[in-house]
Amino acid sequence: MRLAPNGPLLDEAGPDSDVVLSSRVRLARNLAGFPFVNKATVAQRHQVIGLVQRVGLESTLGTGTVWVNLMHATSKERQLLVERHLISRQLAEGDTPRAVAISPDERISVMINEEDHLRLQVLLPGQQLEDALSRANSVDDAVETKLDVSFSRRWGYLTACPTNVGCGIRLSVMLHLPALRMTGEIERVRRAAKELHLAVRGFYGEGSDSTGDLYQVSNQVTLGVSENDLLEQFCQRIVPRLIDYERQARRLLEQSPTTLDDRLHRAMGVLRSARLMGIDEAMKLLSRIRLGACLGRLPDVDLRTVRRLLLQAQPAHLQLAMGSELGEDQLREARATMIREALT
Amino acid sequence: MRLAPNGPLLDEAGPDSDVVLSSRVRLARNLAGFPFVNKATVAQRHQVIGLVQRVGLESTLGTGTVWVNLMHATSKERQLLVERHLISRQLAEGDTPRAVAISPDERISVMINEEDHLRLQVLLPGQQLEDALSRANSVDDAVETKLDVSFSRRWGYLTACPTNVGCGIRLSVMLHLPALRMTGEIERVRRAAKELHLAVRGFYGEGSDSTGDLYQVSNQVTLGVSENDLLEQFCQRIVPRLIDYERQARRLLEQSPTTLDDRLHRAMGVLRSARLMGIDEAMKLLSRIRLGACLGRLPDVDLRTVRRLLLQAQPAHLQLAMGSELGEDQLREARATMIREALT
Numbered sequence: 001m002r003l004a005p006n007g008p009l010l011d012e013a014g015p016d017s018d019v020v021l022s023s024r025v026r027l028a029r030n031l032a033g034f035p036f037v038n039k040a041t042v043a044q045r046h047q048v049i050g051l052v053q054r055v056g057l058e059s060t061l062g063t064g065t066v067w068v069n070l071m072h073a074t075s076k077e078r079q080l081l082v083e084r085h086l087i088s089r090q091l092a093e094g095d096t097p098r099a100v101a102i103s104p105d106e107r108i109s110v111m112i113n114e115e116d117h118l119r120l121q122v123l124l125p126g127q128q129l130e131d132a133l134s135r136a137n138s139v140d141d142a143v144e145t146k147l148d149v150s151f152s153r154r155w156g157y158l159t160a161c162p163t164n165v166g167c168g169i170r171l172s173v174m175l176h177l178p179a180l181r182m183t184g185e186i187e188r189v190r191r192a193a194k195e196l197h198l199a200v201r202g203f204y205g206e207g208s209d210s211t212g213d214l215y216q217v218s219n220q221v222t223l224g225v226s227e228n229d230l231l232e233q234f235c236q237r238i239v240p241r242l243i244d245y246e247r248q249a250r251r252l253l254e255q256s257p258t259t260l261d262d263r264l265h266r267a268m269g270v271l272r273s274a275r276l277m278g279i280d281e282a283m284k285l286l287s288r289i290r291l292g293a294c295l296g297r298l299p300d301v302d303l304r305t306v307r308r309l310l311l312q313a314q315p316a317h318l319q320l321a322m323g324s325e326l327g328e329d330q331l332r333e334a335r336a337t338m339i340r341e342a343l344t
Numbered sequence: 345m346r347l348a349p350n351g352p353l354l355d356e357a358g359p360d361s362d363v364v365l366s367s368r369v370r371l372a373r374n375l376a377g378f379p380f381v382n383k384a385t386v387a388q389r390h391q392v393i394g395l396v397q398r399v400g401l402e403s404t405l406g407t408g409t410v411w412v413n414l415m416h417a418t419s420k421e422r423q424l425l426v427e428r429h430l431i432s433r434q435l436a437e438g439d440t441p442r443a444v445a446i447s448p449d450e451r452i453s454v455m456i457n458e459e460d461h462l463r464l465q466v467l468l469p470g471q472q473l474e475d476a477l478s479r480a481n482s483v484d485d486a487v488e489t490k491l492d493v494s495f496s497r498r499w500g501y502l503t504a505c506p507t508n509v510g511c512g513i514r515l516s517v518m519l520h521l522p523a524l525r526m527t528g529e530i531e532r533v534r535r536a537a538k539e540l541h542l543a544v545r546g547f548y549g550e551g552s553d554s555t556g557d558l559y560q561v562s563n564q565v566t567l568g569v570s571e572n573d574l575l576e577q578f579c580q581r582i583v584p585r586l587i588d589y590e591r592q593a594r595r596l597l598e599q600s601p602t603t604l605d606d607r608l609h610r611a612m613g614v615l616r617s618a619r620l621m622g623i624d625e626a627m628k629l630l631s632r633i634r635l636g637a638c639l640g641r642l643p644d645v646d647l648r649t650v651r652r653l654l655l656q657a658q659p660a661h662l663q664l665a666m667g668s669e670l671g672e673d674q675l676r677e678a679r680a681t682m683i684r685e686a687l688t
Contacts, residue, residue: 258673258677259619262620266614269613269614269617270617273612274606274613275602275606329602333602
């Protein structure tokens with residue numbers, strides 16, 4: 001598998017990209033006449049995959065759409081797809097018939113037999129939730145003209161987990177919140193988010209830590225909420241406020257410029273010097289220099305290089321780049337070398 | 345007060361200087377007919393100073409010998425003398441008539457009214473204990489031809505603390521033991537040293553920590569030990585063994601070159617990047633790059649620069665270099681700037 005040269009995770013051109021790395025929309029859909037995935041037989045799961053494959057998703061996702069049968073993919077390939085945020089950990093780790101279709105630009109992916117029969121995902125750089133939702137709806141339309149989808153006039157789309165019932169839309173943004181972390185405000189933001197029924201997760205979604213000060217914020221409940229309400233609340237109110245909090249915290253940090261520069265330059269110094277580096281430290285330090293670059297305080301740091309390193313420092317990407325199976329120590333050495341050379 | 349351009353603490357040319365930064369000999373002497381310092385009246389202490397000043401130490405210490413009356417010195421001047429290892433903390437912090445005579449090359453100092461009436465000190469770069477002792481004896485001869493010193497045929501020189509009775513000689517070496525610290529062997533060495541009746545102290549002697557992996561090792565007891573026995577045991581056996589231990593530990597570290605280089609280059613990276621730096625961190629990191637330079641693994645690090653920084657990063661030296669009274673934060677900033685500029 002090759003990395004799209006300008007995939008959504010490598011693109012720094014999106015709106016509000018100083019804080020919002022990417023926007024993601026996932027629609028949960030299930031096929032009528034089939035039990036939910038966790039109740040379906042292996043044969044029924046195969047049937048679901050077959051039905052979706054015959055929909056002709058290529059006409060929406062684009063020529064060159066890649067189909068990956070996850071039962072045949074190696075663990076490294078599956079990890080690579082997780083690192084690119086093209087599939088969820090759950091889909092990667094399952095042991096049942098499951099697949100994913102990926103658009104050539106890696107902005108759209110359709111997971112089959114994750115928690116629901118279908119999870120339609122659109123991932124765009126920066127804050128582009130509205131655009132992502134409209135693209136997700138196009139994919140959904142293409143699917144629904146060909147397949148009979150479980151829908152109740154009373155409840156809306158029916159999903160395996162009750163929280164997704166209704167419009168079945170999960171909106172999420174990957175936020176870079178280093179200043180809120182440094183000022184210690186992040187916990188207050190987390191609590192406020194909880195009260196607003198938002199999920200705040202780490203870089204890899206549910207159960208993952210906030211590596212590199214990257215937080216995935218998403219709505220949790222869709223039952224009884226219309227698409228428009230959701231868009232208005234999440235896109236017009238919540239996300240702008242989070243962006244504003246982080247920018248305020250950055251301005252606060254800039255009031256103690258020497259303390260801030262000390263942290264930024266130390267991060268750069270270590271990234272340019274280390275001979276061994278684990279993924280957690282790499283993410284933490286890359287996050288710092290990304291902040292420095294956004295604030296114009298590390299003028300020789302290119303934001304796109306940092307973005308690329310955040311992705312390529314991940315274990316599966318690194319293994320792939322090295323071309324051979326590396327042990328833990330070799331991986332740490334390869335990561336340090338790659339980062340050092342990219343930043344020097 | 346000006347720093348001697350090639351004082352013993354700045355000289356990297358001494359024998360075994362990869363491990364031994366400096367050698368020091370201190371002789372404890374007391375004037376007959378006077379109570380020990382802690383029992384003497386203020387008037388008697390003044391008398392002792394007056395008597396020593398009339399000895400004509402300049403003929404031994406050299407033209408340009410500096411006399412410092414510590415009652416009149418500012419706290420910064422006193423701290424400066426401690427940082428240069430020309431006086432003890434005890435002499436700096438006392439509140440009684442006391443003084444010090446310092447040779448122009450800063451290799452010899454004579455403290456008056458420290459624990460004993462006289463403490464004659466010779467400080468030389470590298471392992472030069474024999475030479476330091478012979479110079480100390482010359483100063484002692486000059487003193488004893490002019491002054492009546494307390495000496496007992498049975499016990500030898502009489503001193504305020506019983507451990508110094510006898511030859512009254514304290515030999516010590518300032519050792520740089522980063523590898524023993526990194527390999528965790530330092531505690532074993534400390535225990536062995538204790539069994540050999542050695543004192544192992546930090547950079548500033550009694551009560552100080554081993555900042556920057558610098559350890560001051562000295563004999564503790566002189567009662568019943570002749571000068572020759574002491575020299576033989578300490579210089580011929582103990583110090584060479586300690587040097588050997590450290591060198592073995594360095595070779596051990598070099599068997600994992602990437603891990604070692606990671607530590608060395610990270611230290612260099614932080615020293616070259618930080619905008620704020622406390623003295624403890626500065627000492628720790630400078631110690632690391634000194635190790636790197638000694639092993640030839642940081643080819644662009646000049647050992648003499650590191651030696652100079654180890655001294656000039658100290659608070660009083662830094663204050664003096666900056667020319668103004670700096671607060672704690674300004675001091676940390678000035679230290680980081682000085683180090684960064686010296687190493688870049």
